[in-house]
Amino acid sequence: MSSFMKLVQAEARLFVRDTTALVVGLLLPAVILLGLGAVPMLREPSPEMGGIRFIDYFAPSMIVMSVGVVGLTNLPTVMAGYRERGVLRRMRTTPVHPAKLLSAQLVVNVGAALVSSLLVIVAGRIAYGVPLPESPLWFALAFVLGITAVFALGMLVAATAATSRAASGIASVLFMSTMFFGGVYLPRFMLPDAVARIGDFVPPGVQTLLDSWNGETPAALPLLVMAATALAAGTASARIFKWE
Amino acid sequence: MAIIEVKDLVKHYGEQRAADGVSFTVDEGEIFGILGPNGAGKTTTVECVAGLRDRDAGTVSVMGLDPARDAKELKQILGVQLQESRLPDKMRVGEALDLYRSFYPNPADPDRLIESLGLGAKRRTPFGKLSGGQQQRLSIALALIGNPRIAVLDELTTGLDPQARRDTWDLIEQVRDTGVTIILVTHFMDEAERLCDRLAVIDSGKVVAVDSPAGLTARVSAEQRVRFRPSAEFADALLLDLPEVAGVERNGPQVVVSGSGNLLQAVASVLARNHIVAADLRVEQVSLDDAFVALTGKSIEN
Numbered sequence: 410m411s412s413f414m415k416l417v418q419a420e421a422r423l424f425v426r427d428t429t430a431l432v433v434g435l436l437l438p439a440v441i442l443l444g445l446g447a448v449p450m451l452r453e454p455s456p457e458m459g460g461i462r463f464i465d466y467f468a469p470s471m472i473v474m475s476v477g478v479v480g481l482t483n484l485p486t487v488m489a490g491y492r493e494r495g496v497l498r499r500m501r502t503t504p505v506h507p508a509k510l511l512s513a514q515l516v517v518n519v520g521a522a523l524v525s526s527l528l529v530i531v532a533g534r535i536a537y538g539v540p541l542p543e544s545p546l547w548f549a550l551a552f553v554l555g556i557t558a559v560f561a562l563g564m565l566v567a568a569t570a571a572t573s574r575a576a577s578g579i580a581s582v583l584f585m586s587t588m589f590f591g592g593v594y595l596p597r598f599m600l601p602d603a604v605a606r607i608g609d610f611v612p613p614g615v616q617t618l619l620d621s622w623n624g625e626t627p628a629a630l631p632l633l634v635m636a637a638t639a640l641a642a643g644t645a646s647a648r649i650f651k652w653e
Numbered sequence: 654m655a656i657i658e659v660k661d662l663v664k665h666y667g668e669q670r671a672a673d674g675v676s677f678t679v680d681e682g683e684i685f686g687i688l689g690p691n692g693a694g695k696t697t698t699v700e701c702v703a704g705l706r707d708r709d710a711g712t713v714s715v716m717g718l719d720p721a722r723d724a725k726e727l728k729q730i731l732g733v734q735l736q737e738s739r740l741p742d743k744m745r746v747g748e749a750l751d752l753y754r755s756f757y758p759n760p761a762d763p764d765r766l767i768e769s770l771g772l773g774a775k776r777r778t779p780f781g782k783l784s785g786g787q788q789q790r791l792s793i794a795l796a797l798i799g800n801p802r803i804a805v806l807d808e809l810t811t812g813l814d815p816q817a818r819r820d821t822w823d824l825i826e827q828v829r830d831t832g833v834t835i836i837l838v839t840h841f842m843d844e845a846e847r848l849c850d851r852l853a854v855i856d857s858g859k860v861v862a863v864d865s866p867a868g869l870t871a872r873v874s875a876e877q878r879v880r881f882r883p884s885a886e887f888a889d890a891l892l893l894d895l896p897e898v899a900g901v902e903r904n905g906p907q908v909v910v911s912g913s914g915n916l917l918q919a920v921a922s923v924l925a926r927n928h929i930v931a932a933d934l935r936v937e938q939v940s941l942d943d944a945f946v947a948l949t950g951k952s953i954e955n
Binding site: 415 | 732748753
């Protein structure tokens, strides 16, 4: 097996052994959706949400959470921890550059975000008949751009944080902003218009997820903003990443 | 034959010169010590040798490779155990070796390495559950998993209990016996004295001396002292007549004889001939500690 595959295997094992990452990162979003759906009122079509049910409206917000937990919390904390503990430094003494370890972390965390999002979609579908995304291609595009932007921001935090505590401090501010604007804390129809409008542009872009889920073509501008964020944050983090 | 040559190595961090014209050579198969107080530039020096840091001036050659240019090839033949490099707590011993093994073209057999380092029973134990000594042994194992020709070990017994330190020393001698050249960075005198064939004393970024431990102490002074409490009175001349004796001092009931050569033997036989019993007999020699103080003008502990 190549050294990269070995690294992916090792990081995946560590992810699974970390109970918090496993429960919060993989299961919690689906569990919350299942919990809310248990309230009958939330399964009734509601005029405030344009005649759709709360549970349908809220599902994309749980995807925001899935992506945010692993990309903004787990990834930077783990990478900064590796810097703090000298794991990166030790790898620098081997013929394999620690950039490969970072790539393996990305593979594992993106994988976790995919599984977690899939669990949300499947749980909503099976338990409450939440329809599957109706424009699958647009949804896929919105998801890929959104997840890339979130992970690029996570990488930016991971790039220089000296300790995992520092990383989780910065990351939690980003994470909470993302959750707030993504309508996780308060459903977005309850947020002031301006806040909801800003939320369209905050990665991973909850409105584009919702639109494509409902079979509409998402607006171009938020998608472009996601792509630009991904590019800018990704490039910046690659430039400044401290390998020890 | 020299396997490592360092000449006039300079590395500064801003204004501070961590290495300020360091030169030494390491012979194949020896344990070469780099001894100095904290902050003397030891780690910086070995990091430049191991290709982990770029030097500002000077030349370094490791088996014909230049660490600044050939870092990748160098890392295949040089294993490094760094200070305070840990592993993820939940990574198991066997997994760590299996992972690091995949980084090298011709790795060592991990099972044999695990056994020889006494970690055979710990294969499935996560890093976070190992004792300090076991973590350190795993760290050495990771430095050796690539089958290196040279191993750099930085402050590896710091924080270990006395038994674990002695076990680690035995281990290093075993590693050397397999033909690996070892650079040992340390600020412990006893460690340097016990393990090193030769050592470089570094202070404030400069090499103060390169010699064997015995050579270093001999440089400072060849003087020995014998101290004892005699069972009966005797005249100083009795001892002063001996060619080995340079001086006799009396310190209350205690006699202190200074001199050189086979001092103890000479003093003991004269006393025995005169039926004097020497109680609390002690021989004091110049230690590496004394040598260090004489060479650098300071104690290593500060």
